[in-house]
Amino acid sequence: MAESIKSDLASDALAYHRWPRPGKLEIRSTKPLGTQHDLSLAYTPGVAAACLAIAADPAAARDLTARQNLVAVVTNGTAVLGLGDIGPLAAKPVMEGKAVLFKKFAGIDVFDIEIAEKDIDRLVDMVAALEPSFGGINLEDIKAPECFEVERKLRERMSIPVFHDDQHGTAIIVGAALLNAMEFAGKSIENAKIVTSGAGAAALACLDFLVDLGARRENIFVTDIDGVVYKGRPSMNSRMETFARDTNARKLADVIGGADVFLGLSAGGILKPEMVKEMAERPLVMALANPTPEIEPGEARAARPDAMICTGRSDHPNQVNNVLCFPYIFRGALDVAASTINEAMKIAAVRAIALLAHEPPSDVVAKAYGGESRSYGKDSLIPSPFDPRLILRIAPAVARAAMETGVAKKPIQDFAAYEESLTRFVFRSGFIMKPLMQAAKIEPKRVIYADGEDERVLRAVQTIVEEGLAQPILIGRPGIIDKRLERFGLSVRAGKDFELVDPEDDPRYRDYVATYLDCAGRLGVTPDAARTLVRTNSTVIAAIAVKRGDADAMLCGLDGRFKSRLNHIRDVIGLLPGATDFAAMSLIITSKGALFLTDTHVRDDPTAAEIAETTLMCAHHVRRFGLEPKIALVSHSDFGSDDTPSAVKMRAALLILRKTAPDLEVDGEMQAGTALSQPIREQVLPSSRLKGEANVLVMPNLDAANIAYTMTMVMADALPVGPILIGAAQPAHILTPSTTTRGIVNMTAFSVAEAQGAPGPY
Ligand SMILES: NC(=O)C1=CN([C@@H]2O[C@H](COP(=O)(O)OP(=O)(O)OC[C@H]3O[C@@H](n4cnc5c(N)ncnc54)[C@H](OP(=O)(O)O)[C@@H]3O)[C@@H](O)[C@H]2O)C=CC1
Ligand SMILES: CC(=O)C(=O)O
Numbered sequence: 001m002a003e004s005i006k007s008d009l010a011s012d013a014l015a016y017h018r019w020p021r022p023g024k025l026e027i028r029s030t031k032p033l034g035t036q037h038d039l040s041l042a043y044t045p046g047v048a049a050a051c052l053a054i055a056a057d058p059a060a061a062r063d064l065t066a067r068q069n070l071v072a073v074v075t076n077g078t079a080v081l082g083l084g085d086i087g088p089l090a091a092k093p094v095m096e097g098k099a100v101l102f103k104k105f106a107g108i109d110v111f112d113i114e115i116a117e118k119d120i121d122r123l124v125d126m127v128a129a130l131e132p133s134f135g136g137i138n139l140e141d142i143k144a145p146e147c148f149e150v151e152r153k154l155r156e157r158m159s160i161p162v163f164h165d166d167q168h169g170t171a172i173i174v175g176a177a178l179l180n181a182m183e184f185a186g187k188s189i190e191n192a193k194i195v196t197s198g199a200g201a202a203a204l205a206c207l208d209f210l211v212d213l214g215a216r217r218e219n220i221f222v223t224d225i226d227g228v229v230y231k232g233r234p235s236m237n238s239r240m241e242t243f244a245r246d247t248n249a250r251k252l253a254d255v256i257g258g259a260d261v262f263l264g265l266s267a268g269g270i271l272k273p274e275m276v277k278e279m280a281e282r283p284l285v286m287a288l289a290n291p292t293p294e295i296e297p298g299e300a301r302a303a304r305p306d307a308m309i310c311t312g313r314s315d316h317p318n319q320v321n322n323v324l325c326f327p328y329i330f331r332g333a334l335d336v337a338a339s340t341i342n343e344a345m346k347i348a349a350v351r352a353i354a355l356l357a358h359e360p361p362s363d364v365v366a367k368a369y370g371g372e373s374r375s376y377g378k379d380s381l382i383p384s385p386f387d388p389r390l391i392l393r394i395a396p397a398v399a400r401a402a403m404e405t406g407v408a409k410k411p412i413q414d415f416a417a418y419e420e421s422l423t424r425f426v427f428r429s430g431f432i433m434k435p436l437m438q439a440a441k442i443e444p445k446r447v448i449y450a451d452g453e454d455e456r457v458l459r460a461v462q463t464i465v466e467e468g469l470a471q472p473i474l475i476g477r478p479g480i481i482d483k484r485l486e487r488f489g490l491s492v493r494a495g496k497d498f499e500l501v502d503p504e505d506d507p508r509y510r511d512y513v514a515t516y517l518d519c520a521g522r523l524g525v526t527p528d529a530a531r532t533l534v535r536t537n538s539t540v541i542a543a544i545a546v547k548r549g550d551a552d553a554m555l556c557g558l559d560g561r562f563k564s565r566l567n568h569i570r571d572v573i574g575l576l577p578g579a580t581d582f583a584a585m586s587l588i589i590t591s592k593g594a595l596f597l598t599d600t601h602v603r604d605d606p607t608a609a610e611i612a613e614t615t616l617m618c619a620h621h622v623r624r625f626g627l628e629p630k631i632a633l634v635s636h637s638d639f640g641s642d643d644t645p646s647a648v649k650m651r652a653a654l655l656i657l658r659k660t661a662p663d664l665e666v667d668g669e670m671q672a673g674t675a676l677s678q679p680i681r682e683q684v685l686p687s688s689r690l691k692g693e694a695n696v697l698v699m700p701n702l703d704a705a706n707i708a709y710t711m712t713m714v715m716a717d718a719l720p721v722g723p724i725l726i727g728a729a730q731p732a733h734i735l736t737p738s739t740t741t742r743g744i745v746n747m748t749a750f751s752v753a754e755a756q757g758a759p760g761p762y
């Protein structure tokens with residue numbers, strides 16, 4: 001172990017596990033437990049109702065307990081990674097690790113269960129007895145050949161999925177990588193010579209599965225610690241026997257010559273560079289032992305520059321690790337209450353993973369790997385574990401296969417809705433953005449991006465084009481944009497998928513200068529200054545394009561200052577007729593729900609009349625999300641508890657709103673806690689017009705709004721949509737330097753819906 005991981009990584013890992021509290025897991029309540037009434041529902045006496053319902057109908061446990069989303073990760077610690085039989089207690093960090101991967105990647109809850117038992121039948125009895133607790137069993141790091149028997153017996157006894165991850169999870173991801181590698185190298189799995197190092201749980205399960213995928217037994221050579229598995233070898237179990245060859249070859253070096261595939265699932269350092277040199281053209285080297293691979297990728301590459309190289313580790317390209325599979329295969333299986341995970345479900349997962357590798361890379365992946373991302377090829381044969389699309393592709397494929405093979409106890413009725421629901425694990429904004437996304441797709445509009453050379457815009461445009469959300473127009477230099485698209489592995493191209501405005505050479509330049517002078521000539525802008533601005537300032541170009549009708553909406557602001565961008569929009573596009581100034585609202589999405597805040601970016605210390613105006617414009621935009629606004633005018637004062645100028649101002653704003661918009665569900669002034677909690681409001685002012693939780697908080701000034709916004713963002717790890725500029729005569733929005741690719745996609749959908757819709761409330 002000492003040499004298997006570098007000492008600085010080892011000390012980082014120990015600190016990671018130790019601080020700020022030991023281990024990697026905790027249990028959280030998903031229901032409120034704040035009052036006596038809550039307690040009487042969660043526990044006795046109320047809980048008895050749930051118990052009796054399940055006693056009458058066991059299937060009710062799916063709706064009344066956490067069971068259907070709960071998996072047991074079970075080990076006896078006999079083959080922990082490649083560390084061997086280190087025992088169940090020492091295996092616990094790995095099992096806690098698997099648990100957090102289940103949760104992070106697929107929202108599945110896990111209890112890790114380390115059992116001090118090596119006897120097969122006693123282990124099986126213990127695990128089988130856990131059936132009432134769990135929706136599925138994930139066996140982990142149990143050594144071969146015992147693991148085969150343990151899994152077989154459990155599958156016979158239990159009517160929930162039992163899945164030995166090291167066998168089947170590994171086989172699925174190895175299968176996907178191998179299919180893609182063969183395709184990339186122009187070879188066929190049927191003719192591939194495959195040589196393994198390892199004849200344990202993972203290796204034998206992979207070989208069985210590769211045979212199912214088309215590999216031929218006569219092309220397979222298995223080796224382990226005792227060398228080649230040959231017919232009549234004394235040290236052999238029945239599972240190995242099916243791969244035993246009639247041969248005089250005895251060592252890995254004797255069989256590796258001409259191999260198309262090396263599959264290492266054994267221990268570090270077994271494969272020597274001189275052996276790799278003997279392999280066939282464009283060989284696939286899968287050195288998957290953890291934590292130390294059978295050969296370091298650098299050594300393999302030096303020996304054979306044409307090799308495709310995979311490891312089980314995250315610090316090299318082509319991470320072939322069962323983490324790409326187990327969270328999602330269980331997600332699909334649990335979602336249809338599958339009684340088992342069968343071959344059809346596994347093959348569906350293989351195909352989904354293999355196909356996803358061919359899609360253009362995702363920006364989330366690039367971020368996870370420090371900005372780098374690769375498109376399909378030698379160093380990207382399979383998707384990265386951080387690819388957010390894994391769940392969207394694998395879980396539905398598995399669920400569908402379960403339904404088609406009759407093992408789904410709760411088949412999905414509306415598959416499109418199911419697929420949509422999976423986006424909750426990926427883009428937290430998925431649900432609230434849905435109405436806008438749908439509207440955008442129906443009638444995509446022309447959206448111009450001032451920061452057309454920015455990586456985030458280019459990645460967003462890939463999604464926007466694929467999803468048909470808008471007709472993008474990018475401002476930027478063609479050479480730079482082409483190069484960047486190439487570098488990021490994006491397939492969209494200027495002219496075909498989006499229009500390009502080259503600020504240095506656009507035939508409309510003179511017309512744009514004229515338009516700018518029409519708009520800003522009386523604001524002290526000279527013709528010379530106008531010419532320079534229209535050549536150099538992409539916000540000005542975008543605003544003129546919208547003004548002239550060459551684009552329907554604009555997005556800018558990914559770098560630079562909000563207020564300077566706003567001044568250009570003010571000069572060129574101007575205010576909605578009747579509006580006295582611009583304002584900004586921001587949507588924040590947290591695990592507790594979505595909340596609009598205003599005015600987060602524009603008005604410093606608005607008057608009561610200005611607050612009332614902003615509130616009305618904000619309500620109009622909230623309705624675009626398909627939501628009825630529930631507005632609180634917030635303050636430090638709760639319904640007259642204080643008479644400071646800001647409290648009086650919010651009270652005055654309410655009076656104006658009562659006159660101008662008598663039907664609006666708005667109240668104030670009130671504290672933010674009162675706004676967000678009906679029980680608190682009932683104590684303070686039971687007659688309040690506002691019912692339930694407010695979804696819009698109107699703040700007394702810019703400081704309050706911006707501080708609340710940025711603080712919630714950090715403290716609640718919230719996802720922002722916006723800022724949404726309100727009050728502009730045509731759709732124009734100023735993003736911020738921290739806006740992500742997804743944020744740009746969201747604001748594109750918003751701008752398109754805005755461009756389609758009725759103008760503002762004035
Ligand atoms: N990347 C991934 O996703 C995964 C990687 N793995 C890795 O694969 C390896 C095996 O795991 P698993 O199958 O669960 O464990 P097992 O204990 O079931 O199998 C280990 C196999 O490797 C053989 N072996 C051990 N040492 C050597 C050696 N020095 N030379 C040749 N063969 C050797 C063993 O032979 P014998 O039995 O004779 O000792 C046995 O056949 C581990 O390193 C594990 O981390 C496993 C699952 C997934
Ligand atoms: C990845 C894994 O499960 C293993 O190495 O055992």
Ligand SMILES: [Mg+2]
Binds near residue numbers: 141
């Ligand atoms: Mg394992």
